[in-house]
Amino acid sequence: MMRETQGKVQRKVLVVEDDHSIALGLRINLEGEGYTVFLADDGERGLELATSEEPDLVILDIMLPKMNGLEVLQAIRREGRTMPIILLSARTAEMDKVTGLELGAEDYVAKPFSLAELLARVRAALRRGAMAPPSTMHAFGDIVVDEGARSVRKAGRAVDVTATEFDLLICLLRAKGRVLTRETIFQEVWGPNHHGTPRTIDNFVQQLRAKLETDPQSPRHFQTVRGVGYRFSAS
Template sequence: MGKTILIVEDEQNIVDILSFNLSREGYDTLEAYDGPAGLQLALENDPDLILLDLMLPGMDGFEVCRKVRESGSAAPIIMLTAREEEADKVLGLELGADDYITKPFSMRELLARVKANIRRVAMSPAVPAAQSGLGTIKAGRVNIDRDRATVFKDGLPLELSQREYDLICFLAAQPGKVFSREALMEHVWNYEGYVGDVRAVDVAIRRLREKIEDDPANPEFIRTKRGMGYLFGE
């Protein structure tokens, strides 16, 4: 059965181009031209991925994203934006979008990101092959129960998104090892040879710290190696 992509975009020519290219890759598509219609299709059809424009009539992309996440949907959301303002992109990520791509975009890049996000959802948590069996990763006050896909701190379960869970699984499986933002984009976001904007990593790390650290400003678990990247513990 084919994967379904929901396109929420008010520019007909962009919808037509996206629908044509996605269909050619074997995806089924749903289209909406305003925010309320996009939200309705997202809630009623549970698509495998949502391409969501920010500037929409009726309800903007930020509000659509927020309501989709409030519904409990974990479908990957890639925001489409013509804006260059960093604050808009970060806000979209904070509301639960998985990534963004700025117009005008290359169709090859967009298709690669669609494929990577759908593949990520289908995969087990992103841990090294040698350590990918089920079981528990124990790291002091933090335990990751991969049988239940749950992270515990001091014995209490944490409410993490799928991305946050994948991220801590990957880092905690290799404590003390520093990973650059680009490396995390490759291994956790599944973007092969990633060389683009890596702010999505910083936002995900910040959100994870807010949930797992006693003091997010002075992290104990998810640490920064200045100029190099992030590591777990040690």
């Protein structure tokens, strides 16, 4: 997924944005930070590039011609691709954010946005995806998690998880049964400058339960501690 130029590895970023001035500004600044940038101005082309170019990260507008951003997001995740996706939209309604996160987005930035903040979020998302101890393994029930490979297997079969889902999973596993507040989880997974809400954490925990619990409605491993947050139980 990474390109090597003159001995230096470059990360690839796909920007799917139909406002040409915004897209051009993002391209100039992302290339200035050393990324290889691909542009698409409609949802169908964005999905094509997400498949053919295998970017390390996608910046995805919601209001797009041909396919809207949420449809593109859903299609990317349906294909099993787990690169971080940052939604970009003038919409600020809570439901749009919740829907995007439930479909597998890592972050949501509302227009008008601070370019410096967006670039910081891009760096943070890529950094989270690259950070992992080389050989730490976790096993519980029929689940095996390899931190170094950033892989999850259930009953011997690979489970597709997004970068943020994996980081949340590792955060809970490393706590070894301690109760983590939502604020602690935000700090560990999203960093100190997060702009999420408690619903953000709840949505990601629900996604982990859906993928890893035998009965997501009665979770054994990812437990809610009412009024506080969440804890992991290996039993």
